[in-house]
Amino acid sequence: MTPMTRILLPAVALLLGTGTALAFPHGGNRADTDGDGAVSKEEMRQMRVQMFDRMDADGDGYVTDEEMDTHRKKMEGRHEKMRQRMQEKRDAWVDKLDADNDGRISRDEMADAPFPFFDKADTDGDGKLTRDEMKAMRDKRRGMDKP
Structure with a gap:
């Protein structure tokens, strides 16, 4: 060997x-x-x-x-390509959340950030996500919503 x-x-x-x-x-x-x-x-x-x-x-x-x-x-x-993509996503995430552009994310910035996933998943607009709405969004994100 x-x-x-x-x-x-x-x-x-x-x-x-x-x-x-x-x-x-x-x-x-x-x-x-x-x-x-x-x-x-x-x-x-x-x-x-x-x-x-x-x-x-x-x-x-x-x-x-x-x-x-x-x-x-x-x-x-x-793995290196995946690491680079993850770093790019992290950087974009920080850019979106860092409202005062100080290079840090405060508790308020995190809490007050927009909820695009939530808003898309809340199909009936009642401000709550049901199990069915969460499952539908997961399936959509995974491409399983296609016939």
Whole structure:
């Protein structure tokens, strides 16, 4: 076993064994392929197969040190892009909330900021969100409101 394999195999094993992270990446439920709201062992197995297939660049049925390293680098690039997007969102959020432009957000600025999500979700305009209104907004944001 090469030194790279000794390092990467435990990492891959940990990743493959971490069901929640695979099943619910970024809070979603990509592994729940039958849409029943739960992830079965078979659905988790399919996630593992898909991950393996992404790593097995040459399609020979085996993942080499080089393929794992390439996959890791690709994932690091995605994580860096995600980190940058999150930083941009944070900066935009601070800009929106920092009413006096002092570079800080006060308790009053946070409390008094507009509620665009709430206002969009409150479809009957009564100033309250029902479970149905919250579910409809969640579904809309996830693109599940389409027929």
